[in-house]
Amino acid sequence: MITNWDQFLLPYQQAVSELKVKLRGIRKQFENRNERPPIEFVTGRVKPVPSIKEKMSRRHVAEERLEQDMQDIAGLRIMCQFVEDIYQVVDLLRQRTDLTILEERDYIHNEKPSGYRSYHIVVEYPVQLVTGEKKILAEIQVRTLAMNFWATIEHSLNYKYQGDFPAELSARLQRAAEAAFKLDTEMSEIREEIQEAQHYITPPRDDDGATPSQHKED
Numbered sequence: 001m002i003t004n005w006d007q008f009l010l011p012y013q014q015a016v017s018e019l020k021v022k023l024r025g026i027r028k029q030f031e032n033r034n035e036r037p038p039i040e041f042v043t044g045r046v047k048p049v050p051s052i053k054e055k056m057s058r059r060h061v062a063e064e065r066l067e068q069d070m071q072d073i074a075g076l077r078i079m080c081q082f083v084e085d086i087y088q089v090v091d092l093l094r095q096r097t098d099l100t101i102l103e104e105r106d107y108i109h110n111e112k113p114s115g116y117r118s119y120h121i122v123v124e125y126p127v128q129l130v131t132g133e134k135k136i137l138a139e140i141q142v143r144t145l146a147m148n149f150w151a152t153i154e155h156s157l158n159y160k161y162q163g164d165f166p167a168e169l170s171a172r173l174q175r176a177a178e179a180a181f182k183l184d185t186e187m188s189e190i191r192e193e194i195q196e197a198q199h200y201i202t203p204p205r206d207d208d209g210a211t212p213s214q215h216k217e218d
Contacts, residue, residue, distance in 0.1 A: 038085035115177025
């Protein structure tokens, strides 16, 4: 039985901190080469204890299997401007030697029934502790800003309705998801024009690559 959750979650916090630095470093490397980075910004979090316990109950995850069966205790999100950027980021992650990809789920062109779109990657990441190396499971979600906006709203509504959406609201969410993806598709079609314009107007960014107007979780 887990009696000290702070101690249990410490390796996950370390994994999130290290992965945020490394993923944000991808953006900086592109910028240093005077190339447009496929990453807009990166956020990360460790799942709160009440959320872990709720998911354990809902998914029937035994405590002794928690580290193996719950893949998103450590979670990272990579935001991209264009759908094409998502697949470029995925290719970059596949080439890395400091993590091992265990599973990939493409919910972009195979969206969930709710309309949810994102690209999920489950990785195994080694953290170095004073007791030795410990391999941590982490989930990396790669999505566009439009996909993230929809997912954030849907997540909030899910808490309100506990997943049991009224039929009309569910239909509206599905239509909104399609509209968001249509926006992404349209932006991809004029991507060259957008990138040329952005070349002349570069807003200031903080250490994680986000502009001051972009509010994000850490």
